[in-house]
Amino acid sequence: MMKTAEVFVIIEKPQVNMEENIMNIKEVAAKMKLESSSMASTPIDLRNTALLKVKESLLAKKESIFTANNTDLEVAKENNISQAVFKRLKFDEHKLNDVAAGIDELIKLEDPVGKTLLARQLDEDLTLYRQSCPIGVIGVIFEARPDALIQISSLCIKSGNCAILKGGSETLHTNKAIFDIIYEAITSVGLPEGALFQVEAREDINTLLECDKYVDLLIPRGSNEFVQYIMNNTKIPVMGHADGICHIYVDKECDIEKIVPVVVDAKIQYPAACNAIETLLVHREVAAAFLPKLKAAFDEKNVNIRGTKDVMEIIDCEEACEEDFATEYLNLMISIKLVDSIDEAITHINKYGSHHTDGIMTENSDTAAKFLNLVDSAGVYQNCSTRFADGFRYGFGAEVGISTSKLHARGPVGLEGLVTYKYKLFGNGHIVDDYSTGKKNFHFKDLA
Secondary structure, three states: OOOOOOOOOOOOOOOOOHHHHHHHHHHHHHHHHHHHHHHHOOOHHHHHHHHHHHHHHHHHOHHHHHHHHHHHHHHHHHOOOOHHHHHHHOOOHHHHHHHHHHHHHHHHOOOOOOOEEEEEEEEOOEEEEEEEEEOOEEEEEOOOOHHHHHHHHHHHHHOOOEEEEEOOHHHHHHHHHHHHHHHHHHHHOOOOOOOEEEEOOOOHHHHHHOOOOOOOEEEEOOOHHHHHHHHHOOOOOEOOOOOOOEEEEEOOOOOHHHHHHHHHHHHHOOOOOOOOEEEEEEEHHHHHHHHHHHHHHHHHOOOEEEEOHHHHOOOOOEEOOHHHHHOOOOOOEEEEEEEOOHHHHHHHHHHHOOOOEEEEEOOOHHHHHHHHHHOOOOEEEEOOOHHHOOOOOOOOOOOOEEEOOOOOOOEEEOHHHHEEEEEEEEOOOOOHHHHHOOOOOOOOEEOO
16 A cells, blocks of 8 residues: 555566567457456356465465565665665565455455446336446556555455556566466466466556556556656556655644654654655644654654744754655655644645645544545544555455545545446337437336
8 A cells, every 4th residue: 555666676687579578468458358348247256266265375385475575685685775665575474464364354345346326217117227347457557565466466356357467676576476376376266367467577567558448447556756657658547646745733622642652653653655644734832732742752763853943943853844845755754834723734735735644633523523524635534643544454455555536436445446337227118219209208216
């Protein structure tokens, strides 16, 4: 669920015929498009069986995954990858157990496909239904986290979608080992051979972007620059987010002792995550009592503070500039600003934020309601860490990413974000001319 900058490692590869490679990817996408209807029609029992087989196979073949991951980690060391990135690359027993638990939770969820969302009688013997169905073919380009490959594949399987997957080059060997295990598992139980496909070469991304006739949706997960590049270079609909500038507003009616650990968690629990806060807004009336306590807690965690001049009069910190409030640090750095009212806080968040996740710390329910209603973000919280913005923590089993758009899916995108709907109309020789000439009239009636 993280959104971090991709750091592409240069790895020598054998020479390939680029024209032939481009044709292969487009041919794969075209074939997958044709097979997507078969995937969409698979029964839920088969999809759940496939997920169980995936989990069992990953656990049974974990040593081959760890060996591949060690190869990627050695390459990362040779290329002086930062510790933050190195931590994301590592796939160990703990992460394997986490994704296995996620698959178990995903299996328990009801089938998102085939739900009746509307049932309406238009006239006698003329009945309309709106039912959920898979999107079709989804292309997912994600950052260097091997666990993301498992989460994304599992969600696409459960939701009846076919998926073209491109992981970060830093985990080339790990991704290959995991994908091969997953693919063998799902095809062995009877899912279509075209259900999943892995793109390995970085240069193939541009070819994937050209497959607008075959790919129904793209979900990019990477740096702001990378996501913007995807959005600007394809005709395929794109779902996701480019920035993760999240805020917490500390209201004058907060419980200081309760919220200091919340603010600290929102910053340091995983500072490279897209739902970690980058800016803290503090009501002026509570600043003198709150900031010294927060400063002490941040000092213990080596958090660097950049504050406005009035913040610097209360605690020792660097001076913040305008640019800081539009910056996603992705590290142990935070900007702090004092405000005179909740209205000023809301205006600041809606101006500088990325519409991802923002929170308010207050004991006043009316103030909280105002904040939650007026802040234009996918997630709005009261008295809890923004780090809860995650598909697994929402009970979705996992997520393919966070969406800040308002159309189709918003926030952590789980199963419901991977289905759309279609209308099914059942008649008995009905023709429109009868209704346009007045011979017949519609008699709309919603059905139970």
